[in-house]
Each structure stands twice: as structure tokens, then as C-alpha cells.
Amino acid sequence: MTAALRFDPIRLPPVCEELRKEVRAFLAEEIAAGTFDPNKPQREDSDAPEFSRRVGERGWLGMTWPKKYGGHERTFLERYVVTEEMRIANAPTRRFFVADRQSGPVLLKYAPEHIKMDILPRICRGELCFAIGMSEPNSGSDLFAAKTKATKTDGGYLINGSKIWTTSAHIADYMIAIFRTSPPTKENRRHGLTQFLVNMKSPGIKVNPIAQITGQYEFNEVVFTDVFVPDDHLLGEVDGAWKQATSELAYERSGPERFLETYYVLTELVRALGSDPDTRGAEGIGRLVAQLHTMRRMSVSVAGMLQAGKEPVVEASIVKDIGTIWEQQLPHRVRELAAFVDGEASNHATLDELTAFATKLAPKLTIQGGTTEVLRGIIARGLGLR
Amino acid sequence: MTETDNIVVETAEKIFADLADPQTINADKAETWKAPLWQALSESGLPLSWVPEEFGGSGASLAEGFGVLNAAGRAGLAVPLAETMLAGWLLAQGKIAAPEGAMTIAPAHPKDRLTLDADGKLSGRARSVPFAQDAQHVAVLAQSAAGAKIALVPASACRIDRGLGLGGDASDVVTFDKVAPITTAPAPQGLDQTSLMLMGAVARSLQIAGALETLLDRSVTYANERVAFEKKIGKFQAVQHNLAKLAGETSAALAAATSAADAISSAEGFDDAVFLEASAAKIRCAEAAEKGAAIAHQVHGAIGFTREHILHRFSLRALAWRDDFGNESHWAVELGRKVAARGADDLWPLVASR
Numbered sequence: 035m036t037a038a039l040r041f042d043p044i045r046l047p048p049v050c051e052e053l054r055k056e057v058r059a060f061l062a063e064e065i066a067a068g069t070f071d072p073n074k075p076q077r078e079d080s081d082a083p084e085f086s087r088r089v090g091e092r093g094w095l096g097m098t099w100p101k102k103y104g105g106h107e108r109t110f111l112e113r114y115v116v117t118e119e120m121r122i123a124n125a126p127t128r129r130f131f132v133a134d135r136q137s138g139p140v141l142l143k144y145a146p147e148h149i150k151m152d153i154l155p156r157i158c159r160g161e162l163c164f165a166i167g168m169s170e171p172n173s174g175s176d177l178f179a180a181k182t183k184a185t186k187t188d189g190g191y192l193i194n195g196s197k198i199w200t201t202s203a204h205i206a207d208y209m210i211a212i213f214r215t216s217p218p219t220k221e222n223r224r225h226g227l228t229q230f231l232v233n234m235k236s237p238g239i240k241v242n243p244i245a246q247i248t249g250q251y252e253f254n255e256v257v258f259t260d261v262f263v264p265d266d267h268l269l270g271e272v273d274g275a276w277k278q279a280t281s282e283l284a285y286e287r288s289g290p291e292r293f294l295e296t297y298y299v300l301t302e303l304v305r306a307l308g309s310d311p312d313t314r315g316a317e318g319i320g321r322l323v324a325q326l327h328t329m330r331r332m333s334v335s336v337a338g339m340l341q342a343g344k345e346p347v348v349e350a351s352i353v354k355d356i357g358t359i360w361e362q363q364l365p366h367r368v369r370e371l372a373a374f375v376d377g378e379a380s381n382h383a384t385l386d387e388l389t390a391f392a393t394k395l396a397p398k399l400t401i402q403g404g405t406t407e408v409l410r411g412i413i414a415r416g417l418g419l420r
Numbered sequence: 421m422t423e424t425d426n427i428v429v430e431t432a433e434k435i436f437a438d439l440a441d442p443q444t445i446n447a448d449k450a451e452t453w454k455a456p457l458w459q460a461l462s463e464s465g466l467p468l469s470w471v472p473e474e475f476g477g478s479g480a481s482l483a484e485g486f487g488v489l490n491a492a493g494r495a496g497l498a499v500p501l502a503e504t505m506l507a508g509w510l511l512a513q514g515k516i517a518a519p520e521g522a523m524t525i526a527p528a529h530p531k532d533r534l535t536l537d538a539d540g541k542l543s544g545r546a547r548s549v550p551f552a553q554d555a556q557h558v559a560v561l562a563q564s565a566a567g568a569k570i571a572l573v574p575a576s577a578c579r580i581d582r583g584l585g586l587g588g589d590a591s592d593v594v595t596f597d598k599v600a601p602i603t604t605a606p607a608p609q610g611l612d613q614t615s616l617m618l619m620g621a622v623a624r625s626l627q628i629a630g631a632l633e634t635l636l637d638r639s640v641t642y643a644n645e646r647v648a649f650e651k652k653i654g655k656f657q658a659v660q661h662n663l664a665k666l667a668g669e670t671s672a673a674l675a676a677a678t679s680a681a682d683a684i685s686s687a688e689g690f691d692d693a694v695f696l697e698a699s700a701a702k703i704r705c706a707e708a709a710e711k712g713a714a715i716a717h718q719v720h721g722a723i724g725f726t727r728e729h730i731l732h733r734f735s736l737r738a739l740a741w742r743d744d745f746g747n748e749s750h751w752a753v754e755l756g757r758k759v760a761a762r763g764a765d766d767l768w769p770l771v772a773s774r
Contacts, residue, residue, distance in 0.1 A: 039633075039667060040677035043682035054772065122768050177640075185526045297768075305764035311756065319759050320752030324703035327696060327771055328676040335675060349671070413667055414660035417640050 035237075041349070043095045044338030045333065050115045052215045057119040060076065060092060065123070071281050073384060074247065075124045075298055076391045081127040089127075090160025094135050099142060104155030112336065120289035122297060128202055128252070136286055137164035137210050144278065145231065152158060153208070153231075167197040167211025167232070168279065169258065174199075175405045177279065178223045182258065184213035184230060190264040191215075191230070192405045195256045201402075203241050203254035206234050224276035229269040230234030236261050241363045253370035257326040266267035281345070286337040286403045288350035293329045293357030296392040299385070300326070306372070306379040307366045316370040322364070351409045358406065428469065429487040430482050435460050442730040444617035451498075458499050458522070467501055468518050471511035477508055485509075486681035491621050493630020493741075496733040498589055500524060500551035502623050510616065514570030514605030521556035524549055526576075526594050530617045530746045534596060536564040537680035542571060550744060552580050552592035559743060560596075561607065569606035573599060585738035588733075614754075615690040620745030621702035622684055625677035628705040631738035632670040635716040638731065639663060641718055646684040657701040659719060666732050673708035673713040674700040683774070693774060695758065699751040706748035709738040 065072055069085050094416060097113040099105025117135075120127050137155050141150055156162045173179035182195025193213055203209065209232045216226040233237075238261040243252040270278045300322055307315045334351050339346040368389055375382065400406045414420055439457040461467055469485040470478020480488075482508035489502050490594035500522045526546035527534055534544035542562055550557065558578060560571040577599045640663060643654030653659050680694075680701035687694050713735040718722050724731040742748060759767055 039671045041671055041678065043675075043679040045682075099590050118772065123667060156611060240594075282545065300766045301767060304760060304767055307760060309761050309763065313753055313761050315755075316756030316760060317749060318756065319750040320699070320756030321703060321707075321748070323696075323755055323759055323767070323771070324676075324700035324752065325707075327700040327774065328672050328679075328704040330771060331679040331774065332671060332675040344738065348667075352664075352668050352671050357671060407661070410661040411657075411662035414666035417636075417663055417667055419640065419643060419654040 039352075041332050041335040041351070042338065044111075044335050046111055046115065046334065049109075050111055053112055054115045054119060056092075057094070057116055060088075061119065061125060062084055064088070064125070064208070065375070070124065072124045073298070073388075073393060075236070075388070076250065077126075078250065082129040082284075084148040085126055086129040086160035086163075088128060088157055088160070095130055095160055096138055096154065096158035097134075099138060099154065099158070103142070103150055104158035106158075110337050114290065114337045117257070121291050121294045124298065127162045129178065130160050131206065131291075132166060133162055133164035135167065135289065137208070139211055140278070141231070141267060143358065144229065149266060162208065163206045165204055165206035165209040165234070165254075165256075167200055167209045169197065169199045171196060171255070173200050174420050175408050177227070178218060180212060180227060182211075182213050182229060182261065184215050185260070186215075189268070190262055191259040193232070193261040193263060196255055198253075198255045200254045200256050201252045203234070204243060204251075205255045208232065209234055209256070209270065210380050216273050223320040226273050227275040227279075228272050229275040229278055230263050231267040231269055232261065232263055233267075236263070238262075246398070248324075248391060255373075268418055280347075282406060285407070287354040288333055288340075288346070289331055290330065292354045292403070293326070293333065293361050294378065296361045296364045296395065297326075299388050299392045301366050301390050302381055303368045303371055303375075304387040305381050306375040306380065306385045312361045312374055313379075315371055318367065318374075322367060325360055329353065329360060329374065333357070334342050348413055351404075351412045351416070354403060355413065358399045358403075362396045365389050365396055385412045426484055426487050428466075428484040429491050431464055432488045432491045433495075434467055434696075435466075436491065436497065437466060440495050440497060442733075445498075445733065446728065454506075454522075456500055458693075461499070461501060462520075466699050467522070468508045470505050471518045475512055477512070477513070477518055478714060482685040483507060483681065486622070486626050486685065488682075490626040490630045490677070491532055493627035493632075493738075494634050496631055496634065496737050498587075498626075498733070500554055500736075502627060503555070503691075506589055507624055508556070509571055509575075509619065510561060510570055513608055513611055516570060516572050516603055516605055516756045517590045519557050519572070519602075522551065523557045524551050525559050525561075525616075525620070526552075526556040526596075527561070527613070528620065530613070530750055534560055536562040536569045536601075538565065538573065541598040541600055542573065542602065543598060544696055545589075545768050546594045546596075548583070548585070548591045548596045548743065550585070550592075551590045551762075552594045553582050553590045554577075557602075557627050558594065558602070561611075561613055562604075563613075566581065566606065568612050569604050571601035571604040573601045587737035587739070589740070591740075592774040610689040614695075617745045618690055618694060618698040619684065621751065622677070622680045622698045624741040624744050625673070625698075625701040625705040626681060628709050628738050628741050629670070629673040629677040630713045631734045631741075632673050634734050635712055635738070636663070636666050636670045637736075639666060639716045639719040646721075653719070655682055662715050662718060666712050666719075668709040669712040669715075673705045675713070676704040679774070692758070692770070696705075696755070696770060699746075699755040702746060702751050703748040703755070706742035709742055713738055729755035731767050755761075 096105040184191040215228040242255040433700035466470035468477035469480040473479040503524040508518040579595040581593040680697040
């Protein structure tokens with residue numbers, strides 16, 4: 035085969051099923067205590083800091099990391115279960131999710147020992163929020179075009195420029211960002227970017243909110259004016275961040291959060307159609323469930339590859355490509371099938387409200403974590419076409 | 421289950437490569453290549469993979485057999501291997517020894533019903549029965565007053581109205597007009613017509629996934645060879661994105677089909693989990709066949725539309741296999757009803773149970 039694609043049918047081991055029960059019980063308690071409403075994905079996460087700490091107390095942050103950094107040395111498959119149960123319940127994970135999924139693994143790989151000892155245990159306790167600084171005004175998905183500069187100075191670097199679409203920058207304690215340390219070379223357009231850990235409390239950082247069409251507030255523009263970053267906050271290789279950033283993205287692309295962001299409209303549709311839907315309604319549900327089941331089996335399979343120490347870059351990109359297209363189309367399919375919902379359905383209003391919200395959210399889904407076009411380029415490279 | 425460490429699948433792949441390779445098929449317009457292929461398959465014991473040794477088969481595991489069917493799909497195989505395997509499996513469920521030669525299975529359509537009367541005669545009509553005209557025997561699942569029955573029937577005792585499926589393989593109407601079976605046996609507890617359809621659906625899912633693997637492979641190879649507008653067409657971004665989509669559909673089909681095969685292979689019977697996995701696999705593989713075959717033809721352009729080119733042997737079979745043992749609409753309605761009956765709050769627990 036030119037393209038050897040394998041998605042072996044990995045089954046979650048019994049330890050995951052036990053864990054799943056624990057997570058569901060925990061979330062049920064939190065819902066009962068009024069921490070969040072699972073039927074309100076459109077809310078703001080005002081009460082998230084305490085929730086974040088309680089998740090940390092349960093040992094569900096930094097699950098796969100070494101114990102000496104506060105981690106729990108559990109498997110990717112166990113982490114997978116926690117992630118999907120949180121997502122399905124619409125739990126307010128915004129404060130810790132990026133740190134747990136991406137920033138922590140980057141620090142583990144590239145940060146000096148004393149920084150790891152300082153920061154990683156606090157992530158595991160749910161005390162820290164991270165943002166990712168990749169896109170810039172006029173660069174977007176084209177990371178090579180990043181212009182924001184890190185200029186060498188005594189004992190560190192001075193940052194000048196701006197980042198944009200930075201999720202959670204307004205509540206973040208730290209940002210892991212790529213900055214330009216030298217110009218790209220003619221031979222290598224990827225050259226000249228370096229990854230840094232930035233303390234968001236540093237003087238010279240200004241965070242400007244960007245409102246979204248959903249009415250939510252997650253994105254920001256972050257402006258840096260002579261922001262000092264010490265030498266020991268440099269992560270990895272000077273001018274060589276491109277490889278680091280792309281391997282980081284592999285983690286971002288295959289998880290269950292990449293096809294479950296609008297899942298709630300499917301649940302509400304099933305509820306609204308009732309226990310004995312007509313043929314068209316039943317067929318609609320059946321197709322959507324078959325697609326969901328298939329994506330989940332692919333995603334679990336990729337989690338199994340990560341657990342086995344592989345780097346499934348192409349497979350992860352395929353899961354995200356199919357997954358985001360699916361979660362993006364889901365509100366539109368649900369809208370069509372809503373034609374067969376009886377006017378007496380008890381959740382009629384909820385279904386309409388959630389469908390409208392998910393429809394507004396949908397355009398974002400094929401952009402975050404790499405646009406569909408970028409992902410298809412990665413897949414094409416994996417197929418030997420580039 | 422991985423192909424590389426599976427001796428049964430390796431045997432199958434070797435026979436397909438030697439006797440059913442594209443050159444052999446293209447060079448033989450009369451399709452006389454099928455006889456030596458079937459001969460070699462019979463000698464290898466592959467058609468009776470799912471028949472225990474005590475009933476005259478080779479006693480391979482369900483997982484190994486599904487691996488063979490995936491490989492058969494990759495080869496676009498045009499002989500009744502899957503059908504004979506399924507028939508042997510059904511007969512073995514009734515502890516009926518498998519006869520020699522090619523077999524097929526009836527019913528192959530979920531809406532057809534065959535009945536075994538009190539006098540022991542079979543009645544009814546089964547549509548789109550694959551390879552019935554090439555089979556010596558038909559394995560039948562029939563309803564009777566005493567529950568489901570499995571019957572072994574000589575094909576010569578049935579009326580067979582010949583038909584041709586979309587993929588160019590025989591797809592016939594088999595009419596049972598008071599036909600006397602060679603032998604009958606009660607079906608074991610839990611094996612009903614839905615179970616038979618699920619088993620056939622998973623077999624076809626693996627074949628579709630295999631055909632898509634080859635469609636992807638050949639399309640990528642072609643895109644890297646064919647030059648147009650002074651470039652290899654694989655260098656055009658629009659073509660690359662189409663092939664990335666084809667890779668996605670192929671991956672989805674493979675993941676769904678192998679997961680369903682694994683579910684059946686490790687389950688005790690046809691429970692809710694198997695129902696979810698098998699019906700979902702057939703739905704998703706059929707959708708993948710539709711999208712994937714279209715892309716493969718798009719990439720190949722006019723040459724892929726010719727009878728001489730090998731492409732249609734995979735694309736049309738992938739499309740034809742959608743219809744056997746319940747098409748995607750059938751299974752979507754069945755799965756949707758089951759999900760609805762369980763209720764909205766049970767949907768995620770059902771999905772997450774796999």
C-alpha cells in the first residue's frame with residue numbers, strides 16, 4: 035500500500051470503565067451543587083476556578099505525567115475517558131484544558147528542570163490557566179508569517195508585537211508562544227521562530243477582548259510592548275520552534291473534544307423525537323449515531339497509538355478533519371430533522387435554542403487547531419503527494 | 421487482528437495476488453480466470469474458514485475470516501468466497517456439515533421472509549442473492565412454527581432468475597416453491613434473521629473497506645504519475661484535498677468495519693453492542709463507498725471510466741456491496757429506532773460502552 039492506514043479496534047480496558055463511573059459521579063455532584071448546567075453550553079465559565087481545583091484534587095489533571103511533577107502516571111486511554119465525560123457534560127473546563135492537553139506536555143519536553151518543578155505541579159492542582167500564542171494579525175494559520183519579535187537583551191529577551199485569536203488570554207497565568215528570533219532563510223521558510231513561556235503578569239502585556247458571534251467571549255488580541263522574558267523561559271531550540279509547534283498540534287487534533295463540541299444538539303434531537311420516531315426521524319438519528327460511533331472508534335484508536343508511543347500525525351489529522359466537519363454539520367442536520375419533531379415535545383424550546391447556538395458556533399470548528407485546508411495538506415503529505 | 425501476523429490472511433492475499441491480479445483479469449476477457457482461482461481457494465480451505473474442522477471446514481476464527489474478507493475487498497474479488505464463508509458459518513450454527521463447492525446464503529435482503537412449512541418444505545422468494553447461479557448449495561435461514569430453522573438446500577432444487585449486480589457479479593432471485601431441504605436444524609437461541617443480516621452486513625463492510633483501500637492506493641499512485649498542465653496532478657492542491665478526503669473516508673470505513681468485526685468476534689451473541697457496531701459499520705461504509713468511489717473516479721478522469729481500466733472493478737463493487745444484507749437506509753432506521761427507544765440520556769452511555 036502507498037498509504038497504510040490502520041485504525042486497530044482498541045478497546046478501553048476495565049480500569050477506564052471504573053474511572054468513567056467516578057467521573058460521572060463527580061460531575062453529577064457538581065451539577066447537583068449548581069456549579070454548572072449541562073444544558074447550557076452557551077454560558078460563561080465564571081465559577082470555573084474552584085471547579086478546576088476540584089478536578090485537580092481528583093487527580094484528573096496531568097494524568098499521564100511523571101509523579102515527581104505532580105502527575106499521576108496513568109495512561110492516555112484513562113485521560114481519554116476523563117476528557118470525553120467532561121465534554122459530554124458541558125463541564126467548565128476552559129480554565130485547565132489547554133494546560134492539561136498541550137502546555138504541560140510542551141513544558142515537560144522543553145522546559146528547564148526548575149521551571150518544570152515550579153509550574154507542572156500547579157497545573158496538576160488546577161491552579162493555572164494557559165493560553166497559546168501562535169496566530170498573529172495577518173498570519174492566522176500561516177505560522178511561518180509570524181512577525182512578533184523576541185530581541186536578545188541582558189539575561190533574556192524583549193517581546194514586541196501582537197498575537198490574536200488567543201483563547202482565554204484574559205484569564206491566563208501563562209502563555210506559551212512562538213516569536214521571531216531571526217528572519218526566515220531563503221532555503222527554509224520555517225526557520226527563525228522560537229518558543230517561549232511568558233508570564234501573563236509581566237509588565238507591557240495588554241489583553242484586548244474580541245467578542246464572538248455566539249455572544250461568548252473567549253478570544254483576545256494580546257499586545258506586547260517591551261515585555262521581558264528571562265533566558266530560562268526559552269523552550270527548546272532557538273530558531274527551531276516549527277517542529278516543536280507541529281508535534282504539539284498532534285495532541286490537539288485527535289481527542290474527543292474534536293468531534294463532541296456540538297454533541298448536545300443530537301441528544302436534544304433524540305429527546306424531542308421521542309421513543310417512537312417516524313421513519314425519517316429514525317433514519318436521521320441512525321445515520322448521525324453511526325457517524326459518531328465511527329469517529330469515536332477512530333479517535334480511541336489514535337489514543338491507543340499515542341499510548342503505544344507512536345506519533346500518529348496523519349491519523350490524528352484525519353480524525354480532526356472528519357470530526358470537525360461532522361460537528362460543524364451536526365446543527366444543520368438536526369435543524370432539518372427538527373421538521374419531524376412534534377410541537378408537543380417537552381424540550382422544543384431547548385432544542386431550538388441549542389441548535390441556534392451550535393449553528394453560530396459551527397464556523398469556528400474548522401478553524402481551531404488547524405483549518406481543514408491545512409489538515410488536508412498534512413494528510414496529502416502523509417500520502418506521499420507533497 | 422493485524423494482517424501481517426495472520427497466516428490465514430497471508431494465504432488469502434498470496435492467492436489473490438497470484439490468480440486475481442489486475443493483469444490476469446484484464447488479459448482474460450472470457451473470465452476463465454475464475455476457475456483456477458476458485459480451485460486454489462478451495463484447496464486452501466478458505467471458503468470454509470468459518471466451519472469447524474468437525475463439520476468439514478478449516479476452523480479459522482471469526483477474526484481471521486473477517487481479515488480474509490477485508491483482503492478479498494482489497495482484491496475486488498469476483499468469486500463467491502464471502503458467500504460460501506457466510507453459508508458455512510450459518511450451517512455450522514445448526515451443526516450442519518458444509519458440503520463441497522460454492523455456496524450462497526438466503527435471504528440476503530432484510531425484507532424477504534422464507535418459511536419452513538409443517539411438512540418440511542421451504543417456501544418464499546429471496547431477492548438479490550449474490551452468486552446463486554454459481555452456487556451448488558444455498559444455506560437458508562427460515563421461519564417455522566417452531567422458531568427459526570437453518571436449512572441446507574441444493575441450488576438445483578430452487579428456481580433461480582438470473583440477475584447482474586451493479587458490480588458485475590451475479591445477483592439473483594431465488595424462489596423456493598415447496599423445496600425439500602437436504603437437512604434442517606433449529607437455529608440456536610438468539611440467532612434470528614436480524615443476526616444473519618448483521619453478520620452479512622459486517623462481511624460486506626470489510627469488503628467495502630478493502631475496496632476503498634485499493635481505490636485510495638491506486639488513486640494516489642495515479643496522481644503521482646499522471647502529468648497535466650505540465651505538473652503531476654498530485655501536485656495540485658485541489659487534487660491533494662480530494663485525496664485527503666478519500667483517505668478520510670477509507671479510514672472511517674476501515675475503523676468502523678474492523679471494530680464491528682472485533683465486536684462480533686469477541687461477543688457471546690448478537691447483543692445490543694454488536695447491533696450498534698454492525699449496523700453503524702454498514703451505514704458508515706456505505707456512505708464512504710459513495711463519497712470515496714466518486715473521488716477515485718474524479719482523480720482518474722476519463723481513463724477510469726473505461727471498461728479496460730481496472731478502477732471499476734473496485735468502485736462498482738464497493739457501491740454494489742452497499743445493498744446486500746440491508747443498505748444504509750435500512751440500518752439507519754433500525755439503529756435510530758433502537759436509540760430512540762433507549763432514550764436520549766442513554767445515547768452517550770451506549771456509544772461510550774464500545
